[in-house]
Amino acid sequence: MLMNQKMTFEAALARLNEIVEKLERGDETLDHSLKLFEEGSALASFCYRKLSAAEQKIKKLSEPEEEETDGKN
C-alpha cells in the first residue's frame, strides 16, 4: 500500500476523497476495487486516528538574541 505514517492529514484526506470518487464511478476492475477499498479504509482509520490522537503542540517563539533591541532607544 502507498500509505505511511509520515503522510500528512491533508494528503491522506485528499487521497481518501479521490478513492471514494474512483470507487463510486465503478469502472475499476473488481481486483483493483478491492485494493482501493482496502487502501481507503486504511486512510479513513489513519485520518481518524490522527485527529483523535492529536494534542496541540505550542511552541513559543521567544525574543531572538540579536535584533529587536534596536526598537526604541
Add this chain to the structure above:
Amino acid sequence: MMREPVVLTVTQLNTYLKSQFESDENLSHVFITGEISNFTDHYRSGHLYFSLKDERCVVRAVMFARNAARLRFRPADGMKVLARGRVGVYEVSGQYQLYVEDLQPEGLGALNLAFEQLKAKLQKEGLFDAGRKKPLPKFPGSIGVVTSPTGAAVHDILTILERRYPLAQVVFCPVQVQGELAAPQIANALHRINRLKCADVIILGRGGGSLEDLWPFNEEGVARAVADSSIPVVSAVGHETDFTICDFVADLRAPTPSAAAELTVPDQTELLGGIRAQRYRLQNAMSAKLAEARGLLAPLAESRALRNPLEPVELRRVQVDRILENLTASVRGKTDRAREQLANASGRLNALSPLAVLSRGYAAVFRETGETVSKAQEVRIHDKICVRMADGSLACTVNDKKSEAGAGAYESKNDV
C-alpha cells in the same frame, strides 16, 4: 549728554535680537493657529519647513526631526493646524520664525487624520487590492499567533485552535500590543516568522481597546510588515466595529480574535463526520461493486456446466456402459455358439472313438512301440503285440498267422 553711537556687526545685531526673543516669556511658549503653506519635508535631515498663514499675514516655521518623528499624521499645504512651540530668531538670516514642537490638525483628531492619511496612501499603493490577498491554507500544519501573552485574546485563540484543530502546531510569538514598543515588536515578529518559515498562516491581533490602544495596528511599519508577509495573515484587532489599517492590508480580516481562530482552521468534528461519510461511501461503493460482480457471476454459476460439472462424464459413462454391455453380450453369444459347436463336435468325436468300437466287443492291436497294427501281414510270428480291449489290454506273442480270404496275399515267410 549724548551717547556715543555704537557700531554693531550684523552678527552682533542678530545675536542680540535672538537673545531678546529668547528672554521674552510670551514668546517662549506659544500656541499659534493657522494654515500650512510652502510645506517642505527635508528628507535628508527629517526637519520640516513650512509657513503658517491667516488671511493677512504669514510666519515661517520649522519643526526639527526629533519632534517631527512623533507626528502621527503628515502635514500638508492647506491643512489647518494648531502649532505649539516658541518664537525665535535664525541668526544667519536674521529671520524670526516659529520653532514648532507639536502640531495638531484642527477639526479631526490627530489620530483620525493620521489613520485617514495612511489609509489613503497605502490604498494608492495598492496594498489593499483584492488581488494581493493570499488564500488561507485549508489544513494549516502550523499557525503563527502574534499577540500579547497576557491578554484575553491569546487565551481565546489557543482555546479555539485546540478545540477545533489540535492537529496543527501553534507558534506563539508574544509581543506588546499597545504602547511605543508594540509596532516595532509586531513588525519584527512578522518578519521573524517569515524568515523562519515556521507557520502556514499567521493570526495577528489583540482584544478591544481605545483608538489609542489599538494604534500600533494603524502604524505604517506594521501595515508594511503585514503586506510583506509571504505567509497569509489574518488580522483580528479589537471588536467587530474596530477597523485598523492592519485589517485592510491583511489577507483576511476577522471581527475578533476568536473569530480569527475559527476562520483559520477547520473543525475536527466536521472533519470526523466527513471521514465517517467517506468511509460509508467507500463501503457502499464496494458493496455495489461486489453486487455487480455477483450479478455477472450468478447466471454463470446457474449454468448447467457449473452446477453439474460431472454431467458430461456421466453421459459418457452411460455410453461406455452400454458399449461394454453390448460387447459382453456379443462375446457371450460367440462363446455360447462355440461351446455348442464344441459339444456337437465332441459328440461326433465320441461317436467316432475307437474305444466306442471296443465297447462293442472289438479289439485293437498295437506293436510294443505303440503303433497300430491294422493288417495281419504287418506282424511276424513271435512278434510281441498288445491287444487293447474295452476294459484292458492283453500282451500277446504271435504264434501263427492265417490269411483271410479276400484279404490279399501275405508272406508265408512270416510263418514260423
